[in-house]
Amino acid sequence: MRKEFRRWKSRVMVALLVVATVLAVAPLVLILGTLIVKGAGSIDLGFFTRLPVPAGESGGGVAHAIVGTLLIVGAGCLIGLPIGIGAGIFAAEWPGSIVAKTTRFIADVLNGTPSIVVGVFAWTWIVARQKHFSGLAGSAALAVIMIPMVMRTTEEMVKLVPHSLREAALALGYSRWRTSLGIVVRTCLPGIVTGSLLAVARVAGETAPLLFTALGSQYMSRDLQQPMAALPLVVFTYASGPYDDWHRLAWATALVLIIVVFVLSLAARIATRRRFDAPR
Amino acid sequence: MTERIANSEQRTTGAIDVADFSFSYGPRQILNNVSFSMPSKAVTAIIGPSGCGKSTFLRSINRLNDLIPETKHAGDILVDGRSVYTRGIDLVALRLGVGMVFQRANPFPKTIYENVAYGPTLNRLVAPRDLPATVERCLKQAALWDEVKDRLDTPATGLSGGQQQRLCIARALANDPKVLLMDEPCSALDPIATQRVEELIVQLKASYTIVIVTHNMQQAARVSDVTGFFDRGELIEFGPTEQIFTAPSKERTEAYITGRFG
Numbered sequence: 001m002r003k004e005f006r007r008w009k010s011r012v013m014v015a016l017l018v019v020a021t022v023l024a025v026a027p028l029v030l031i032l033g034t035l036i037v038k039g040a041g042s043i044d045l046g047f048f049t050r051l052p053v054p055a056g057e058s059g060g061g062v063a064h065a066i067v068g069t070l071l072i073v074g075a076g077c078l079i080g081l082p083i084g085i086g087a088g089i090f091a092a093e094w095p096g097s098i099v100a101k102t103t104r105f106i107a108d109v110l111n112g113t114p115s116i117v118v119g120v121f122a123w124t125w126i127v128a129r130q131k132h133f134s135g136l137a138g139s140a141a142l143a144v145i146m147i148p149m150v151m152r153t154t155e156e157m158v159k160l161v162p163h164s165l166r167e168a169a170l171a172l173g174y175s176r177w178r179t180s181l182g183i184v185v186r187t188c189l190p191g192i193v194t195g196s197l198l199a200v201a202r203v204a205g206e207t208a209p210l211l212f213t214a215l216g217s218q219y220m221s222r223d224l225q226q227p228m229a230a231l232p233l234v235v236f237t238y239a240s241g242p243y244d245d246w247h248r249l250a251w252a253t254a255l256v257l258i259i260v261v262f263v264l265s266l267a268a269r270i271a272t273r274r275r276f277d278a279p280r
Numbered sequence: 281m282t283e284r285i286a287n288s289e290q291r292t293t294g295a296i297d298v299a300d301f302s303f304s305y306g307p308r309q310i311l312n313n314v315s316f317s318m319p320s321k322a323v324t325a326i327i328g329p330s331g332c333g334k335s336t337f338l339r340s341i342n343r344l345n346d347l348i349p350e351t352k353h354a355g356d357i358l359v360d361g362r363s364v365y366t367r368g369i370d371l372v373a374l375r376l377g378v379g380m381v382f383q384r385a386n387p388f389p390k391t392i393y394e395n396v397a398y399g400p401t402l403n404r405l406v407a408p409r410d411l412p413a414t415v416e417r418c419l420k421q422a423a424l425w426d427e428v429k430d431r432l433d434t435p436a437t438g439l440s441g442g443q444q445q446r447l448c449i450a451r452a453l454a455n456d457p458k459v460l461l462m463d464e465p466c467s468a469l470d471p472i473a474t475q476r477v478e479e480l481i482v483q484l485k486a487s488y489t490i491v492i493v494t495h496n497m498q499q500a501a502r503v504s505d506v507t508g509f510f511d512r513g514e515l516i517e518f519g520p521t522e523q524i525f526t527a528p529s530k531e532r533t534e535a536y537i538t539g540r541f542g
Contacts, residue, residue: 162386167344168387171379172402173399
C-alpha cells in the first residue's frame with residue numbers, strides 16, 4: 001500500500017519535471033519555427049550581397065548590416081576580450097587582493113546592468129563628446145557588456161585548474177606569471193575560449209546599446225568612425241516600419257542573427273568537449 | 281650507518297640547517313621551534329602522525345607555503361649555508377636548486393618529453409641541441425626510459441600512476457637540483473611501483489640530498505639514513521634511522537613506531 005503510494009508519487013514528480021522541461025523549450029522551438037516560416041523564404045543570395053532599396057521597391061538585401069555587425073562586434077572583441085580575460089586571470093590567481101575583490105564586485109553589478117544603460121553611458125562619453133554617432137562607439141558599448149561576462153567565466157575556468165599543477169610549476173622554478181600564463185591558462189584555454197564565444201554570441205544580438213552609438217545606416221560603411229548598420233538595428237527599424245517588404249526583410253534578418261548566435265554557441269560547445277585530462 | 285653520518289658531518293655541516301623554525305597559518309601554530317641539520321647526499325626521513333606539520337615543514341624549505349595567505353614564520357632554514365627566508369631572495373633560483381616531488385603525481389597536460397624538457401628549457405639550463413640528451417638522462421635516472429622511449433610525444437596523462445610519479449621525479453631532476461624534497465611520493469602507488477621508487481631514492485642519494493616525508497615507517501627504515509620524528513609541530517627526536525627504529529630515546533617516538541598511537 002505504502003509502496004504503491006511512493007511509486008505513484010514518483011511518477012507524478014517525473015511527469016511534472018517533463019512538463020517543466022517542455023515549457024522551457026517550447027518558446028525556443030516556437031521562435032525558431034516562426035522565424036523559419038516567415039524568414040526563410042526571403043533569404044537568397046541577394047539578401048546577403050545587396051544593399052537596401054528605397055522604400056516601396058521590393059528586393060534588396062542587408063549586406064551593409066552584415067558587414068557592420070562583423071566590424072562592430074570584431075572591434076568590440078579586440079577591446080573587450082583582452083581586458084576581460086586578463087582581469088579574470090588576475091582575479092583567479094590573486095583572489096584575496098583588494099583589487100580582485102573590488103573588480104569582482106563591480107563585474108557582478110555590471111553583469112546585471114541593463115544593456116540600454118550601457119548604451120546611454122557610451123553615448124554620454126563617446127558620442128556626445130565626438131559629436132557624431134560611430135560604429136566604434138557601438139564597439140565600446142559592446143565591450144563594456146562583454147568584459148564582466150568574460151572576466152567571470154575566465155575566473156571560474158582558471159579556478160578549476162587543479163592546485164597541484166600550479167605547485168608543480170612553481171616548484172620547478174617557474175615565476176608566478178609564467179606559471180599563470182604558461183601552465184594554468186594553457187590548461188584551461190578551451191574553457192576561456194568557450195566563455196569568450198558565448199559572450200560574443202550574446203553581444204552580437206544586442207540592440208539597445210547600438211541605438212545610441214552606431215545608430216544604423218542605409219549605406220555600406222566600412223569606417224568605424226562613421227554611423228554603421230548592424231543586424232539587430234535592421235530588425236528593429238524594419239520590423240517597426242510600415243512596409244510589408246520591410247517586415248519580410250526583418251524576419252529574414254532575425255533568422256540570420258539567430259543562426260549566427262546558434263553557430264557561435266555550437267562552436268563553444270565543441271571547444272569545451274575537448275577537455276584536458278586532469279592529472280590522476 | 282652511524283659511521284657514515286659521522287663522516288658526512290666531518291665533510292660539511294649538512295645541506296639543510298633548520299634553526300628555531302616556527303610556522304603558523306593565521307592563529308594555528310603548525311611548527312614550533314624546530315632545529316636540526318640534515319646531512320648532504322643522504323636520505324632524511326620525516327615521520328609523524330597526520331597533522332604533525334611534516335608536509336608544512338617540507339614546503340617551508342622551498343617556500344611553497346608562500347602561496348597560502350596569512351602565514352607567519354620565525355627562525356630560519358639554510359640550504360647550503362644560505363638563508364631561504366632572507367628578504368629579496370630569488371625564489372626561482374631557490375626552487376631550481378631545491379626540487380620537489382608531490383604526494384600525487386602532477387604531470388603537466390603535455391607530452392612526456394615536454395614535461396621533462398620544460399624546466400631546463402625555461403630556465404635555459406641546457407643548450408637546445410643538448411635537450412634530447414638531458415631528457416633521456418633524466419628519464420633513465422628515474423628508471424622510466426625503457427618504458428616510454430617509444431612514445432615520448434604522447435600525453436603524459438596517459439601513463440599509469442607509478443609511471444607518472446617517476447616522470448615527476450625525472451622532471452624534478454632535469455633542473456639539476458642539489459636537494460630533492462619528496463612529500464609522501466609513494467602514498468598513491470601500488471607495492472611494485474613503490475619498490476621501484478624506493479630503489480630510485482637509494483640510487484639518487486649518491487648525487488642529491490633527499491628529504492622524504494612518509495607515513496610508511498617500513499619505508500622510512502628501508503630508504504633513509506637519518507630520521508626525524510615530528511609530533512604536534514615539534515621535532516621530538518632526530519638521529520640515525522637505525523637508532524630511531526631500534527632504540528629510540530623518547531617514549532613518544534617509541535609509542536609511534538611500535539604503533540601505539542598515530
